[in-house]
Amino acid sequence: MANNHLTGIGSESKQLATWYLTVAAILFGAQLLFGLVAAIQYVMPGFLFEILDFSIARMLHINALVVWMVFAMFGSVYWLLPDETGIETIGIKVGKLLFWVFTAAIVVVVLVFLFVQVGPADETTIWFITEGREYIEAPRWADIGIVVVVLGFVFNLYATGMKGNRSGIVTVIMADMLAFAGIYLAGMFFTDNITVDQYWWWWVIHLWVEATWEVYVGALAAYGLITMIGAHRKVVEMWLWIEVAMLFGSGILGMGHHYFWIGTPEYWWEIGALFSALEPLPLVAMFIHVLYDWGKTQGAQEALGKKTSVINNKPAFTWFVLNAFGNFLGAGVWGFFHTMPQVNLYTHGTQFTSAHGHLAFFGAYATILIGMMYLAVQGTNGIKVLRSTKTSIWAVSMIAGGVLGMTVALTLAGYVQVLVSRAQMGATWAGYFDGQSGMWFSQAMDWRLLMGFVTFLGFLLLAKDLLTTGKNPVHER
Ligand code: HEM
Ligand code: HEM
Ligand SMILES: [Fe+2]
Numbered sequence: 001m002a003n004n005h006l007t008g009i010g011s012e013s014k015q016l017a018t019w020y021l022t023v024a025a026i027l028f029g030a031q032l033l034f035g036l037v038a039a040i041q042y043v044m045p046g047f048l049f050e051i052l053d054f055s056i057a058r059m060l061h062i063n064a065l066v067v068w069m070v071f072a073m074f075g076s077v078y079w080l081l082p083d084e085t086g087i088e089t090i091g092i093k094v095g096k097l098l099f100w101v102f103t104a105a106i107v108v109v110v111l112v113f114l115f116v117q118v119g120p121a122d123e124t125t126i127w128f129i130t131e132g133r134e135y136i137e138a139p140r141w142a143d144i145g146i147v148v149v150v151l152g153f154v155f156n157l158y159a160t161g162m163k164g165n166r167s168g169i170v171t172v173i174m175a176d177m178l179a180f181a182g183i184y185l186a187g188m189f190f191t192d193n194i195t196v197d198q199y200w201w202w203w204v205i206h207l208w209v210e211a212t213w214e215v216y217v218g219a220l221a222a223y224g225l226i227t228m229i230g231a232h233r234k235v236v237e238m239w240l241w242i243e244v245a246m247l248f249g250s251g252i253l254g255m256g257h258h259y260f261w262i263g264t265p266e267y268w269w270e271i272g273a274l275f276s277a278l279e280p281l282p283l284v285a286m287f288i289h290v291l292y293d294w295g296k297t298q299g300a301q302e303a304l305g306k307k308t309s310v311i312n313n314k315p316a317f318t319w320f321v322l323n324a325f326g327n328f329l330g331a332g333v334w335g336f337f338h339t340m341p342q343v344n345l346y347t348h349g350t351q352f353t354s355a356h357g358h359l360a361f362f363g364a365y366a367t368i369l370i371g372m373m374y375l376a377v378q379g380t381n382g383i384k385v386l387r388s389t390k391t392s393i394w395a396v397s398m399i400a401g402g403v404l405g406m407t408v409a410l411t412l413a414g415y416v417q418v419l420v421s422r423a424q425m426g427a428t429w430a431g432y433f434d435g436q437s438g439m440w441f442s443q444a445m446d447w448r449l450l451m452g453f454v455t456f457l458g459f460l461l462l463a464k465d466l467l468t469t470g471k472n473p474v475h476e477r
Pocket of ligand 2: 042
């Protein structure tokens with residue numbers, strides 16, 4: 001890691017990585033801003049009415065979320081590839097060109113979402129404005145463009161992995177990225193039947209976050225532990241293979257928990273219940289994996305009588321440890337809460353779902369990808385040991401505290417909806433509104449907004465730290 005990216009092997013790949021990670025950070029900020037707009041609208045419904053309606057702010061919030069994470073995932077691959085394979089990424093010139101194509105396309109899509117917003121109910125809207133599928137709303141022209149960019153990325157990855165040293169980590173990422181790209185296709189065609197449409201849409205969103213993205217995170221955690229604390233590759237990669245096997249096992253059929261109420265056959269109740277209930281197991285394994293490796297390295301160091309910390313990138317390590325906790329809590333615990341059809345009958349589509357969605361996306365993905373940004377800052381500036389700064393500590397505390405605060409508020413709001421709208425009033429039209437007009441619900445929305453502001457301020461500090469910490473002269477070079 002001590003290599004300056006301007007001179008070491010893979011300098012081109014690392015430079016491209018920093019471009020991807022930079023755009024990711026900017027989009028993360030945009031995501032939070034649109035989230036704030038939507039949260040203000042829960043409290044003051046007239047806010048920006050007919051200028052930036054809730055539907056649009058929400059759409060921008062969650063699409064920016066998916067896009068920044070994909071950018072950061074590509075960036076992280078370009079970052080670790082030279083370290084793992086020992087060679088410069090093959091076809092890097094094409095990779096760089098596609099980065100610009102991708103970024104330009106995203107800018108155009110966002111501008112259309114912001115200023116055109118809606119179109120007529122015909123094919124032109126699907127082609128040029130939006131496909132209307134939650135989380136992956138890009139219009140079809142952009143969809144096709146994304147496929148081209150992703151194919152280029154997969155080519156870079158495969159060509160490099162096949163020529164260079166193919167470690168376990170690289171092998172897992174190669175297989176995983178192919179699945180990741182392939183599944184995207186399931187969200188690209190349109191059917192008139194909404195049940196059929198939703199059936200395929202869940203392949204993208206569920207099979208991404210609960211199978212391919214989780215496997216990817218396992219590979220990143222493995223790479224990070226080797227890089228930051230010198231964990232033994234053999235141990236780390238053994239865990240990785242176990243997790244891959246478990247995740248694909250439980251994640252694929254676990255998708256049944258989204259098929260309970262959309263008009264699919266009833267056997268999904270049993271399949272969804274059983275396999276999704278098993279999903280937390282690999283997450284527990286990941287959790288143990290990180291703590292175990294950390295403990296082992298610390299122990300070895302103590303035995304040698306070394307007092308200095310063995311962690312060579314404190315801020316990145318903090319975010320990686322948060323990932324282990326956050327993934328387990330957000331996806332494992334909050335997911336498990338509502339995954340049985342008996343429970344989901346009451347919680348489906350309430351703020352409880354949103355509580356889980358926030359903590360899971362944040363805990364499982366935002367954390368580790370921010371950690372990768374810190375690894376890139378360290379490598380780019382040729383820093384041997386990157387220490388935490390006051391700003392980095394405030395940033396991580398405010399972001400994690402803010403998201404946790406929002407999660408608690410949303411969980412309470414969901415609880416009110418379950419009790420009032422569903423249990424008491426039997427999921428009627430009137431019950432839907434009564435559940436949302438009570439004091440407990442509206443107070444929870446106030447708290448969510450407040451905690452959202454805390455999160456956003458934390459983000460500003462994070463941005464400042466990422467831009468400045470690499471230049472700080474107290475770091476060991
Ligand atoms: C990091 C992994 C995960 C992420 C990012 C994630 C994210 C989400 C999101 C955003 C939704 C809402 C989707 C919508 O808009 O309708 C959702 C729904 C759901 N998730 Fe997860 N999830 C993850 C893992 C899990 C796991 C492991 C479980 C079960 C153990 C689970 C159980 C559920 C259930 C049951 C729903 C449906 C909620 C409803 O009926 O309203 N999730 N998830
Ligand atoms: C400034 C902080 C944030 C605020 C104020 C905020 C606010 C909101 C609001 C108001 C919604 C719409 C909820 C609805 O449809 O009822 C939403 C949805 C969502 N947000 Fe955030 N958010 C913030 C940060 C985040 C972060 C950090 C993540 C993940 C990394 C995230 C992921 C999501 C997801 C996945 C949904 C869709 C949830 C669902 O439909 O179940 N948000 N957010
Ligand atoms: Fe799911």
